[in-house]
Amino acid sequence: MSAPAIGVLELRQYTLRAGQRERLVELFEREFVESQEALGIVLPGQFRDLDDPDRFVWLRGFADMATRARALGAFYDGPVWHHHRDAANATMIDSDDVLLLRPWQPLDLPGASRPVPGRAGPPGWLAAMVCPVEAMVGTTLARAFDDEIRPWLAARGLRVLGSGLSETAPNNFPRLPVRENEPVFVWFGLFDPPAAIAPWPAMLLAEAEENPLQAWTRRLAGPPQLLRLAPTPRSLLRGHMATRRVEPSMETPA
Numbered sequence: 001m002s003a004p005a006i007g008v009l010e011l012r013q014y015t016l017r018a019g020q021r022e023r024l025v026e027l028f029e030r031e032f033v034e035s036q037e038a039l040g041i042v043l044p045g046q047f048r049d050l051d052d053p054d055r056f057v058w059l060r061g062f063a064d065m066a067t068r069a070r071a072l073g074a075f076y077d078g079p080v081w082h083h084h085r086d087a088a089n090a091t092m093i094d095s096d097d098v099l100l101l102r103p104w105q106p107l108d109l110p111g112a113s114r115p116v117p118g119r120a121g122p123p124g125w126l127a128a129m130v131c132p133v134e135a136m137v138g139t140t141l142a143r144a145f146d147d148e149i150r151p152w153l154a155a156r157g158l159r160v161l162g163s164g165l166s167e168t169a170p171n172n173f174p175r176l177p178v179r180e181n182e183p184v185f186v187w188f189g190l191f192d193p194p195a196a197i198a199p200w201p202a203m204l205l206a207e208a209e210e211n212p213l214q215a216w217t218r219r220l221a222g223p224p225q226l227l228r229l230a231p232t233p234r235s236l237l238r239g240h241m242a243t244r245r246v247e248p249s250m251e252t253p254a
Helices: 021-032 065-076 079-089 135-154 212-217 236-243
Strands: 008-016 042-049 055-062 092-105 125-132 159-166 184-191 225-231
Touching: 008 021, 008 065, 021 042, 021 055, 021 079, 042 236, 055 065, 065 079, 092 184, 135 159, 135 184, 135 212
Parallel strands: none
Antiparallel strands: 008 055, 008 092, 042 055, 042 225, 092 159, 125 184, 125 225, 159 184
């Protein structure tokens, strides 16, 4: 079954209390996946940050901003969140690091199947880069990324799954703060086994010889945030890894 189209995507990064991530992962995957999907919310992925044991990252999508407001109201005023919110909030220090994105390259999710409880999909990890941009040149940089960077990354074994620019509409669910007025371009790339968990894409930015990614990042409004993300057992993108194998040597630019 295909996931509904995403017109607005939240990138949510939570800072957790020490040692609480596994507690939140278990609670989230048991209680907050199907309960949100039943309201038309799309959950492309939940992740452990490989470089911060106390950070939990997840993606949440909606058809549009109006749908977002209705669905979030229904969920956060509903019985599941009411019953489990204290347990969830007890794991967190901060849950306000949230970016609202509108897809530039929609996430590649068709055919993805979520692993059932107790049966995780294959291993693998995601790279993500949060890139500050000047609002007036965001689309120019997004086009340059597609033309210059995606094929270059593909030749090195990283398949770009999707990308997005900041959603400019005001946050229409103020109970959940978002980082407004911080224009960004964000892209997500997939590594499939047996690729090692290398410090990508940071190592590409640190290469001694000039490369397209280094040149592109110099056009940003500030340093990018690099994320290496391991999908949690029931992440939709973990199931995606099982059905969309790509050998690096055979990857071709989209």
